[in-house]
Amino acid sequence: MDDDEARERIASAAEDLYYRKGFSAVGMDEVRSSAGVSLRRLYALFPSKDAVITEVLARRHREWEQGLSQRVDAAGPSTRDRLLAVFDYLDGWFRDPAFRGCAFINAFGELGGTHAHVAEIVQDHKASFQRCMSQLVRAAGGTESLAAQLAILAEGAQSTAAIGDDPAAARHARDAAEVLIAHTAAKSGSA
Structure with a gap:
């Protein structure tokens, strides 16, 4: 080998x-x-074990970005559908029998307070997701505030699904996202 x-x-x-x-x-x-x-x-x-952890988190980051990107791209040209595809991606992930929550949240919870490098990797991953949401929302004509709200819904759904062992958290977050998107569209004539 x-x-x-x-x-x-x-x-x-x-x-x-x-x-x-x-x-x-x-x-x-x-x-x-x-x-x-x-x-x-x-x-x-x-x-070192830190080197292994770093590699594992880098793999998870690539897997997350690839899976999310594929789901968003498959949603088609509708900017609304592309935003909601984020929550559809979560729904599929949460229903996987191997789902144990977000590896980054798990790593931060276990190691973030004592391993600054792990905390930085987790923060970079979460910032990357926020940038992704911002790009999707901008394409829909929405605001940075909407992007932050949708990202918080997605993050909260991940924690709720893992802790509560409830894959329906993605559907609840998607329903809330639809309300936020519709509200923003009504206010600004976009999204």
Whole structure:
């Protein structure tokens, strides 16, 4: 197995373990065992647990952006439908039996107070989502305030779905988003 394959196996195993069990609960030996690599190889590719966590969060960020982008693009040209597609994406994610909440919120809750680097990665991810919402809202002729409100709905739905084990949180957030979008459109003649 070459280094690229070993890195992929390690990152994939760590992603699964951290998401199911938590970042703090999983040690490097468990990652090594699950990935099927030697401890020496693991540390040669990832010199610390923080390096593994960084890689896992980078993977999650790419997966999130790709999945969200695909769902929004599939919604077609209607700017309203593209905004609501964000909540449809959440609905599909929340209904996945493997759903355990947002990996970034989980990481921040476990490590954000003691690992400044993890807090920064999480903040960057959340800022990226806010920029995405801002772009979608601007395309619909809406305001930055609407973008912030829709992002808060999406973030709240993620926490509610995970903590309450209730995938319907996405539908409730979507319903609220429809009201906000319609209100903004009525006020400004857009969105």
